[in-house]
Amino acid sequence: xxxxxxxxxxxxxxxxxxxxLRCSPMKGHSHVYWYRQLPEEGLKFMVYLQKENIIDESGMxxxxxxxxxxxxxxxxxxIQQVVRGDSAAYFCAxxxxxxxxxxxxxxxxxxxxVL
Amino acid sequence: xxxxxxxxxxxxxxxxxxxxMNCSYKTSxxxxxxxxxxxxxxxxxxxxxxxxxxxxxSGRLRVTLDTSKKSSSLLITASRAADTASYFCxxxxxxxxxxxxxxxxxxxxx
Numbered sequence: 001x002x003x004x005x006x007x008x009x010x011x012x013x014x015x016x017x018x019x020x021l022r023c024s025p026m027k028g029h030s031h032v033y034w035y036r037q038l039p040e041e042g043l044k045f046m047v048y049l050q051k052e053n054i055i056d057e058s059g060m061x062x063x064x065x066x067x068x069x070x071x072x073x074x075x076x077x078x079i080q081q082v083v084r085g086d087s088a089a090y091f092c093a094x095x096x097x098x099x100x101x102x103x104x105x106x107x108x109x110x111x112x113x114v115l
Numbered sequence: 116x117x118x119x120x121x122x123x124x125x126x127x128x129x130x131x132x133x134x135x136m137n138c139s140y141k142t143s144x145x146x147x148x149x150x151x152x153x154x155x156x157x158x159x160x161x162x163x164x165x166x167x168x169x170x171x172x173s174g175r176l177r178v179t180l181d182t183s184k185k186s187s188s189l190l191i192t193a194s195r196a197a198d199t200a201s202y203f204c205x206x207x208x209x210x211x212x213x214x215x216x217x218x219x220x221x222x223x224x225x
Contacts, residue, residue, distance in 0.1 A: 004157075033212070033213075035215075040217070041217055041218075042203050042215035042216050042217045042218050043158070043203070043205075043213075043215040044215070045212035045213060045214065048212060056212060058212070059212065091157055091158065093158075103148075103160055103163065104160070104213065105160070106150075106157040106158040106159070106160075107157050108156060108157040109156070109157050111155075
């Protein structure tokens with residue numbers, strides 16, 4: 001049973017370009033979470049999605065960032081017009097149930113570098 | 116903020132010694148979880164302790180939770196070089212998202 005898959009593992013973009021990060025949850029998991037980690041920091045929650053629905057986007061910047069989890073295919077975190085401050089590691093996690101008892105399984109992350 | 120804060124920020128010990136890391140948080144929680152992150156990798160879930168539990172064991176790991184002090188500790192006994200990693204606590208209240216602390220960087224020297 002494959003774990004959470006993320007790609008690409010490393011992504012380099014120039015300022016103003018778009019970054020697309022993909023996350024395939026574990027088989028059977030319908031809940032996806034995106035986190036951002038700056039160097040020497042812990043993970044910061046960005047958004048929580050179920051299939052075709054955004055449940056909680058309270059941690060996601062209102063501008064330039066969007067996320068989706070379509071009925072078919074991976075979850076996508078999209079960052080438009082990237083700036084240097086977007087450079088970070090972006091982690092995706094999935095779970096099979098929601099709520100406080102669910103364990104989240106993390107992917108290996110995508111390291112975004114904005115030049 | 117519900118954010119957990121780990122203490123110390125960095126810890127260096129000899130192989131075979133015990134390592135203790137602490138976590139404090141600010142609001143009421145449903146559970147507290149500890150994760151490990153090896154350099155440049157994703158997070159690995161270590162252990163979850165619920166708010167009505169006081170202590171939990173898993174192999175060489177021992178976690179305590181004191182809800183009156185809003186604190187938790189993670190003890191790794193008989194440490195190994197392979198335990199070198201960053202350790203994060205994360206708290207959860209109701210259906211709120213996991214809130215992570217900044218982590219403790221543990222170095223185990225062979």
